[in-house]
Amino acid sequence: MAQEIEKKFLVKGDFKAEAFKQTRITQGYLSSVPERTVRIRVKGDKGFITVKGIGNASGAARFEWEKEIPVDDVRALLELAEPGVIDKTRYLVKNTDGVHTWEIDEFYGDNDGLTVAEVELADENEPFDKPSWLGEEVTGDPKYFNSMLMKNPYKNWK
Numbered sequence: 733m734a735q736e737i738e739k740k741f742l743v744k745g746d747f748k749a750e751a752f753k754q755t756r757i758t759q760g761y762l763s764s765v766p767e768r769t770v771r772i773r774v775k776g777d778k779g780f781i782t783v784k785g786i787g788n789a790s791g792a793a794r795f796e797w798e799k800e801i802p803v804d805d806v807r808a809l810l811e812l813a814e815p816g817v818i819d820k821t822r823y824l825v826k827n828t829d830g831v832h833t834w835e836i837d838e839f840y841g842d843n844d845g846l847t848v849a850e851v852e853l854a855d856e857n858e859p860f861d862k863p864s865w866l867g868e869e870v871t872g873d874p875k876y877f878n879s880m881l882m883k884n885p886y887k888n889w890k
Contacts, residue, residue: 734795734796734797735793735794735795735796736784736793736794736795736796736852737792737793737852737853737854737855737856738792738850738851738852738853738871739792739850739851739853739860739869739871740848740849740850740869740870740871740873740876741848741849741850741862741866741867741868741869741870741871742847742848742849742866742867742868742870743836743847743848743849743865743866743867744865744866744867744868745864745865745866745867746865747823747825747834747836747849747863747865748823750825750826750863751823751824751825751836752824752825752826753823753824754821754822754823754824755775755776755821755822756775756776756819756820756821757773757774757775757776757818757819757820757821757822757837758773758774758817758818758819759771759772759773759774759817759818759878760772760773760809760810760813760814760816760817760818760882761813761814761816761879761882762809762812762813762814763814764814764879764880764882764883766786766787766874766879767785767786768783768784768785768786769782769783769784769785769877769879770782770783771783771784771878771879772801772806772809772810772813773806774803774806774807775822777803778800778803779800779801779802779803779804779805779806780798780799780800780801780806781798781799781801781806781809782796782797782798782799783795783796783797783798784796784797787872790856790871790872792853792856792871792872793856814882815882816842816882816883816885817841817882818839818843818878818881818882819839819840819841819843820837820838820839820840820843821837821838821840822835822836822837823835823836823837823838824836825863827851827860827861827863828861828863829860829861831860832851832852832853832860832861833851833852834849834850834851834863835849835850835851835852836848836849836850837849837850839881839886841885842885842886842887842888843881843885843886843887844886844887845886845887846881846886848870848876849865849866875889
């Protein structure tokens, strides 16, 4: 079983010219309670089920388990999922430090206009370069969790 450590930021500038890959993602939740979030997603042409535990005090680290499953199974499970679907494109951008890769999610639908970047780290205090298009850090802010964007989408924040 693995632990995920990541920092999350808003995006305030153009990053797309730096992206080396982009993938469309559609996902829903069988459980969105923070103690045991169960996500199902279609990412490109592959399906996944992911279980995440509650985050630590800073929100940067938490348990994560993921398994590839058939796309048809994901589509069937989406019929059982909680109301709401997350639709986004994930862009991958190599960081200037040569070590990290940014995952930048551009949201659509009820979350249109929101773009969030995440970087995975080996340690919560690991240093990393911050690109010029990076905005405010929102690590640990529950309203930016995908499972919460499904319940209270970005369009409702204004």
